[in-house]
Amino acid sequence: MYRSTRREFSRALFVSAAGAWTTRAAATSGARDPEAPGSITDVPGLRAGHFTDSRRPTGCTAILFDTDAAASVDYDGSAPGSQLGVLLQPVSPVESIHGILLTGGGIMGLAAVAGAVRYLEDHKVGFNWGNPNMLVPLVVGAVIADLEVGDGRIRPDADAAYKACQNASSAPLEEGCVGVGAGATIGKMLNNRNYGGMKSGIGSRSLHAGEVVIGALVVANSVGDIVDWRTGKIIAGALRPDGKAFANIMETIRSEAESGHPSHAGYNDPVLHSTTLAVVATNAEFTKTELAKIAMMASNGAARAINPYHTNGDGDSTFALSTRKVKSDLGVSVVGALAAELVSDAVLRAVRAARSIEGWPALRDLKMAG
Secondary structure, three states: OEEOOHHHHHHHHHHOOOOHHHHHHHHHHOOOOOOOOOOHHHOOOEEEEEEEEOOOOEEEEEEEEEEEEEEEEEEOOOOOOEEOHHHHOOOOOOOOEEEEEEEOOHHHHHHHHHHHHHHHHHOOOOEEOOOOOOEEOOEEEEEOOOOOOOOOOOOOOHHHHHHHHHOOEOOOOOOEOOHHHOOOEEOOOOHHHOOEOEEOOEEEEEEEEOOEEEEEEEEOOOOOEEEEOOOOEEEEOOEOOOOOOEOOHHHHHHHHHHHOOOOHHHOOOOOOOEOOEEEEEEEEOOOHHHHHHHHHHHHHHHHHHEEOOOOOOEOOEEEEEEEEEEOOOOOHHHHHHHHHHHHHHHHHHHHHOOOOEOOEOOHHHOOOOO
16 A cells, blocks of 8 residues: 655645644655555445456446445546536535446447446445335446457447446455556557557555545546656657657657647547546545545646646546545645545556557567667
């Protein structure tokens, strides 16, 4: 599990008043162990599971709760594919939900959400509708576009989502090319110029601060490059034709723009083709409105590690959840700042855990020049 050092924790608290609580929380959190980064399932009251389709790289990931959870969302992408996401806006009177399903298959993959609803109904989870024995599960769905990987006619369906729910547990969530991350790819913005993209997947991270646990999960599926936000170096993304160096998307864009002859037609950013999904969760009690701000802050974590991000074709979405298990002195700004760092790290873990498939090399298999 990710445990922040005193220095790291104090740095994260720059947005909040320093005081005795800071010292106590930093001391309690222990030393950071990079070999045990933790998982979103470390958050008490939350469990998660994957279904991966063996017929082609695609799948879905279910996030379920012991009891209903408060939730909100930040939609910064131009073309998010979602179901019931409008219920997470602060103006909606619905204060909690029962699950989230992240799925491949593009817009058609939203049909899989019905399987998660059926699973929860079978297990008598849902809002009391008022009629005897009538419970209505609220499951928010979100999709990534993975239709260019393998046979796009094969997509997660309701049975796939049901199996993902059956697999949900509090055990550390498997990372890489599994579940919704099975078909994830990155670095696609220069594909029209014979620069190839790379394979990505799903990654997770967590930290403890006293009784409070914060976790993050990211499926990185972007047109942009992946940047190690601590060093500023590209670690995955658009590859030059020889596969031994990165094209550097932003450097290419900047160079062409400054030349006065930008080649807009050469950039590959079709609407609905790329979406990075992030979920941050905590056991600390927050309202839906507060979670909306935490989601906004957490989105910045992905922006540190993906460049460019939130492009015109992206459907990037960040969800924030609270299982409301503990009351805490931690404020919105502190949790949002910590969640953003976890999201940044989860992006990196998504590409580092990925494995190559035909036409889409993974970071672990690259032999870079120099």
